[in-house]
Amino acid sequence: MGLLSLVSPPVPVQTPRAIGREALAAHNRAMGIAALTLADTVRELNDRGLQVVAITAQTIGLPTVRVSPCRLLDGMVQKDEAVFYSFGQDDHGKWREGQFQLSGVRVVWREAYQ
Numbered sequence: 001m002g003l004l005s006l007v008s009p010p011v012p013v014q015t016p017r018a019i020g021r022e023a024l025a026a027h028n029r030a031m032g033i034a035a036l037t038l039a040d041t042v043r044e045l046n047d048r049g050l051q052v053v054a055i056t057a058q059t060i061g062l063p064t065v066r067v068s069p070c071r072l073l074d075g076m077v078q079k080d081e082a083v084f085y086s087f088g089q090d091d092h093g094k095w096r097e098g099q100f101q102l103s104g105v106r107v108v109w110r111e112a113y114q
Contacts, residue, residue, distance in 0.1 A: 030059055031059065035057065037104060038057060038063050040103060041102055041103055042065065044102060044103070045065065045067060045102070045107065050068070050073075052065055052066070052067055054066040062105060063104075063105045063106070064106045066107075066110075067108070067109050069109045069110070073098060073109055083098060084096045085098070092112065094113055094114065095112055096110070097109065097110045098111070
């Protein structure tokens with residue numbers, strides 16, 4: 001089962017009145033738009049045959065969807081439609097992370113490699 005997490009950085013210890021109703025409304029509106037954008041992106045990824053495993057949205061930065069690695073992503077890298085941007089090694093061996101953008105959403109995955 002996937003993880004759905006629409007995360008907003010915590011508002012400093014203030015009541016909604018202290019930050020202003022207009023600012024609160026704008027913040028919540030932005031989060032709502034991010035949620036709708038993510039829903040559309042998940043549908044598109046599903047249509048492409050990709051498995052979504054996590055979703056994150058914050059008020060700063062792009063909403064992000066994490067997908068399971070698969071051959072389709074390998075093909076996207078070969079066609080320069082996606083790139084590997086992070087490499088590392090842990091107790092399980094070497095890994096690399098790839099990404100591409102889809103409708104203003106960052107799509108990422110991590111895979112093992114030799």
